[in-house]
Amino acid sequence: MKNFQIIKALSSSSAVASITKDTSVMFIAGGTNLVDLMKKNVVAPDKLIDINALDLKKIEFLNGKVSIGALAKNSQVAEDQSIKEKLPLLALALAAGASQQIRHMATVGGNMLQRTRCPYFYNTDMPCNKRVPKSGCGAIGGTNRMAAVFGTSDSCIAVHPSDMCVALAALDATVLVEGPKGKRQINFTDFHRLPGNTPEKDNTLEIRELITSIEIPDNNFTKNVHYLKVRDRSSYAFALVSVAVALELKNNVISNAKLAMGGVAHKPWRLTETEDFLKGKTASEDIFKQAGKLGMKGARGYGDNDFKLTLGANAITEALTIAASK
Amino acid sequence: MASKKTNENEVTPENSNSRRDFIKKSGLFTALALTPSTLVVASENKWDEKIAEYLETVPLSIEVNGKKHNLNIEPRTTLLDLLREQLQLTGTKKGCDHGQCGACTVHVNGTRILSCLSLATMQQNAQVTTIEGLSKGKKLHPMQEAFIKNDGFQCGYCTPGQIMSGIACIKEGHANSREEIKEYMSGNICRCGAYHNIVDAITEVKEGGKEL
Amino acid sequence: MSKTSNINRVDGFAKVTGSATYSAEYKTPGVVYACLVGSTIAKGRIKTIDTKKAEWAPGVLAVITHLNVDKPSGYEKAKDKHNFGQPLQIFKDDSVLYYDQPIALVIADTFERMRYAASLIKADYLKEEHATELKKAADKEKKVETDKGNDYHRGEHDGYKNAEVILETEYTIPTEVHNPMELANIIAKWEGNKPVLYTKSQGVEGTRRSIAGVFGVPVEDVEVHSEYIGGAFGMGLHTWPYEIAALIGSKKLNRPVKLVLHREQMFTNVGFRPYTIQKMGLGATKDGKLTGLTHEAVAMTSSYEDFMEGTVNMSRFIYDCANVSTRYRIVPLDTCTPIWMRGPGEATGSFALESAMDELAYKLNLDPIEFRKRNYAEKDLEQNKPWSSKFLLECYEAGMEKIGWKNRKNEPGSVKEGNWLVGYGMGTGTFGCYRSPTSVKAKFLADGNLVLQCSVNDMGPGTATMMTAIGAEITGFAPENVIIEMGKSGLPKGPTQGGSATTSSVGSAVHDACNLLVSKVMTLASQNAAFKGIPITDLTFENGLISSKKDNSKSISLASLINSNKPEDFEVENLSKAAEEAKKYSIYSFSVHFVKVLVNPNLGKIRLAHVVSCADIGTVINQKTSAGQMFGGAVGGIGMGLMEALEIDHRFGRPINNNFADYHVPVNADIEKQEVFFVNKKDPISNPMGTKGLGETALVGMAPAIANAVFNATGKRVRDLPITLDKIIETVKV
Secondary structure: OOOOEEEEOOOHHHHHHHOOOOOOEEEEOOOOOHHHHHHOOOOOOOEEEEOOOOOOOOEEEEOOEEEEEOOOEHHHHHOOHHHHHHOHHHHHHHHOOOOHHHHHHOEHHHHHHOOOOOHHHHOOOOOOOOOOOOOOOOOOOOOOOOOOOOOOOOOOOOOOOOOHHHHHHHOOOEEEEEEOOEEEEEEHHHHEOOOOOOOOOOEOOOOOOEEEEEEEEOOOOOOEEEEEEEOOOOOOOOOOEEEEEEEEEEOOEEEEEEEEEEOOOOOOEEOHHHHHHHOOOEOOHHHHHHHHHHHOOOOOOOOOOOHHHHHHHHHHHHHHHHHHOO | OOOOOOOOOOOOHHHOOOHHHHHHHHOHHHHHOOOHHHHHHHHHOOHHHHHHHHHOOEEEEEEEOOEEEEEEEOOOOEHHHHHHHHOOOOOOOOOOOOOOOOOOEEEEOOEEEEHHHOEHHHHOOOEEEOHHHOOEOOEOOHHHHHHHHOOOOOOOOOHHHHHHHHHHHHHOOOOOOHHHHHHHOOOOOOOOOOHHHHHHHHHHHHHHOOOO | OOOOOOOOOOOHHHHHHOOOOOHHHOOOOOOEEEEEEEOOOOOEEEEEEEOHHHHHOOOEEEEEEOOOOOOOHHHOOOOOOOOOOOOOOOOOOOEEOOOOOEEEEEEEOOHHHHHHHHOOOEEEEEEOOOOOOHHHOHHHOEOOOOOOOOOEEEOOOOHHHHOOEEEEEEEEEOOEOOOOOOOOEEEEEEEOOEEEEEEOOOOHHHHHHHHHHHHOOOHHHOEEEOOOOOOOOOHHHOOOHHHHHHHHHHHHHOOOEEEEOOHHHHOOOOOOEOOEEEEEEEEEOOOOOEEEEEEEEEEEEEOOOOOOOOOOHHHHOOEOOOEEEEEEEEEEEOOOOOOOOOOOOHHHHHHHHHHHHHHHHHHOOOOHHHHHHHOEOOOEOOOOEOEOOOOHHHHHHHHHHHHOHHHOOOOOOOOEEOOEEEEEEEEEEEEEOOOOOEEEEEEEOOOOOEEEEEOOOOOOOOHHHHHHHHHHHHHOOOHHHEEEEEOEOOOOOOOOOOOOOHHHHHHHHHHHHHHHHHHHHHHHHHOOHHHOOOOHHHEEEEOOEEEEOOOOOOEEEHHHHHHOOOHHHHEEEEEEOOOHHHHHOEOEEEEEEEEEEEEEOOOOEEEEEEEEEEEEOEOOOOHHHHHHHHHHHHHHHHHHHHOOOOOEEOOOOEEOOOOOOOOOOOOHHHEOOEEEEEOOOOOOOOOOOOEOOOOOOOOOOHHHHHHHHHHHHHOOOOOEOOOOHHHOOOOOOO
16 A cells, blocks of 8 residues: 555545545545555555544434434444434445444445445456546456446446445435535435446546535335345345335335335436336235336346346345335 | 644645655755755655655554553554554454454444554544453453353454454344344354354353443 | 363463464564565566566565575476476566466565555566366366376276166366465564474474475474464465565565465465366166266366365265266366365365265155165275274264254255245265374473473364363373473474364374373382382372372372472373274264255345254264364355355456455354254274364365255255355246
8 A cells, every 4th residue: 555644634624625636635434445445556545634523423303304424334323223213224224234343434425435346446457447447347248246237338337335325315315515616415316327438437426525414305114114135145245236125005005115226236226117116006926026027127237147137126026025014 | 714723634735735845844854964966866766755655654642452552653554554563462363454354353442343444543542452452361351251161263363353343242232132143243254164152152241241 | 071071272262362373473573574466467477577666665675576586496406497296486487377476575664565565566478378267178188197186996987877867967166265364474584594484384394394395404494383373274285485485585684574465365376176077977776776976077276286186086985886987187277276175175076976966866756865875885895994983874863853854845845934945955074084193292290280292283173172182181180281382393293284184193192192101100100119019000190199099098299209200201202103903994084964944036045044064073072172163164165055166257367256355255144053963982993082083074065965955945956156146046927
């Protein structure tokens, strides 16, 4: 690892001011992904701005919404009693990620900004357009068991690895950011982006912008929710496919449905068409199977990950079934 | 900033400079009384880089197992390497160095974290507890005793991490069933496969109800 | 139950307090930090290597490559300049034989500076076409005329083809990597011309010999310490290039050098279980009598060493079958050399054999255990010798009872628990009982302790605890009064830890040395005035007191005896060897793993609801540590069965999952309920204690047990490991 300067920011405005236009200055919060990437020489900042002293750790239940500070730890949110009651889907998704030690370190903002786990991105001896633009995509035509099946491009088939973000995408969250031009809000589903020809950009955050919090509008998804994570071992593994489901059921009729998937795209993959299909339907095995099939419409495999087409459909069905039976 | 109070690590336009500027400002040149010709040689041999690197350490005040340390470290030093290579506390293990095995688990301010992914400089004034800080002389911590009694290890290499994690698992309230223990201990890999006995040990300590 | 049959691990205190010192942890004044930089191609030559930036980097003390290395004198004596048939000679020349082969050694004053400097080294290559895919390199297949490599035939060649019922199948296991939790690591230094190594070796004496060969120094001049080993599972059975590199660096700088591989290098530079393709041909009568069995295996090796293991050997003797053929071939590929990994050969072979036995049982519509019982081998037909002991049937019975085998239905997919498909499966394992000549010194000290010394090491199975138990039993000393000195050179020579032979070899040597020591002391005591006129046969030795059986007022303490004689009168060093009688028998451990799986076919999720591992290992010296080893072997087999595979991108000849996040090994949550069982009956032949060995057979047979259970649950036969969810997932009909 290259040596670097590290500076503690005492206010978000000074943190933002210290980021220069080039990418050699970066924020650091929990560091669980950044330190790893620095050790692998995937990123090599000259300077880190330690933002942990900023007052961005609070979980607040405000009028009509829940606000979670960007520096709240993953475990803090997952185990917050009120979050468990009001946003159980978020708590479930957070608890499914990483290990407890990492959840104690990782922040909400950092979770959103974690980079892909695509092995070609991590191995600096390999081609990867995300790491080195125009170097080629190793995963296409290579070993791509983890790769995306939606929204891919010829440049990149990497997936976003977060569990938390899948739940936040389903729950219509908003991202609050602060930058040199002031504050702005980004819809969660617009925060991460598809790779296109610029896979080096994971999200729509602009340089010098800092995530300060996320907000989740109040909802009635307190009972019929499920986060289904399918992975290669029982715990401490990234998702092959995950599904976040939130349903509102009245007499077994689906009055509202939110669905998003992880492990299938460069961003948390919201299934709005499937949500629309489900609304007004009576919950049944058959409907959930149809939803599974619909949810995977347009998916495309790259060889090793072809199984995700079947798995994705089955996982949607399974997650809906479990959520509806709660 | 409203207050005039300055912090040497606080960001100001003045101190966000390049490495060489940093050297110029540091006053080191006068200290070393370098002559211009020496500077040419230094430049050719990239000595300025070397000097810069030597300069680029930061002060760290940290408490480990109740003992206060005032150190100067490179910002890139991880807490794990600080413990093992500088403080000679080799009980905390390096298994992967990338947050993928749990062998380096320590408690920072009472919370279990992975020391390999933690920059030491970010643990300013923190209280760190490592495996060496659990026992009082020959008097073992209940979790250490339970690991011995239940044979919760073989080679012993993941053991410090397992024990630190096991204590935290109970304190966090995640040891209410074998199933829950298994899930909340899954961040600690044991290649010898002592999982069954590790769960036995944690269960025994939890049921023993001793203060941890 | 003897008083030592359930003692705690004697190194437990050190291990739970962090005071156990592993190789890279020795406090060594002046130690500097080194790492290896690997090649980024799989085959070719180094055209240029730019080390300037690294040399200029802060704190760098040396950068060593093939261009500036002082080659160890032993390199010259190598029989073949291309290294063939011997370990890779690091920095010998510009050739690159595998991806991540070390091409430079970087040494700096701190860990951080060393790692940074290493990242600055860049090489250009003349690339050559590499071959890393076994399936596409069949033309390189070769037979090696050795005990393992020779073809074997009993009865008619490929006699299975004439049977009433025939099964022909092919099985694949991928490359698996040992990945002990402790990284491969060494502190190397020189004391004059004498190399000193603190290293991760499973054999102190073996490491001494190979280091002596490479550096051209007498074996006795090589000092090796491997007192604590954080697991190895076979990877410590080879002296690897990193150890040589550290010694080269230390010699150049005349300073101690610490070199710890990073986890990625553990996948590329210190061996692995080789990718193997196996063909099985089984023939039986309609009523389930095996009449023919052919087992063929093709495994990978490196381009510079012929690595072989006993993959097909188990098929020669485990079942009663008149016509058996086995063939074993290796294919050199552009990778590092494989090395035995826990349950070597047999673990690979048993996956094919025990899967095929299960498949044939279904074909015959027989319960898989019934099928095995009908082909139970009453003697070893390969060697034509009787078994020294065999309690395999007892293992079957115990396992069936514990797993609830009676709930199993032969029809796949016919048992359910809620929405989960239930499957039961089993697999048989075995491993030979070996005993190597071993020296142990035993001595009584005046302070009431017994010291046992041997250079053997303890990588985790509990060797020190076993030695303590045996020593305590024979001398009557309390276990806490037994001091073990082991794991370093200069002690009486012990064997390499491997092949499940440590208890048999070292335990026997402790047994013999302690008995000799007690006799020596009794003889000395009988000459003491206190026992005048009392024959030695009338003396007893208990609790450190020698007394007359008939008149216990006549006694003398060992301590006073020691104080009134020379210390050397109270020590014995003895070389212990297997008895000739043992050659008349076939001596094997046996294990049977039982698995109950719950499968969700829609998600391909396999839950290990219950795992039961039963073994006949002869006498169980220590129930606690043996159970631990059996639990652990089973977990290793679970990794093999469900998740472990090194994936190679053959376009580049590079592994792509060489880290612990992508190469999955089992975590705590993967096994829901686990039990072990030992028959615990003394083998009358194997050695004085009657043990047969455990470490290897604890893993052998687990992978097929899982595959068989998955088939029983789903009707899907997975013949290529690991059984990942994509191989069993069902398309839901809409």
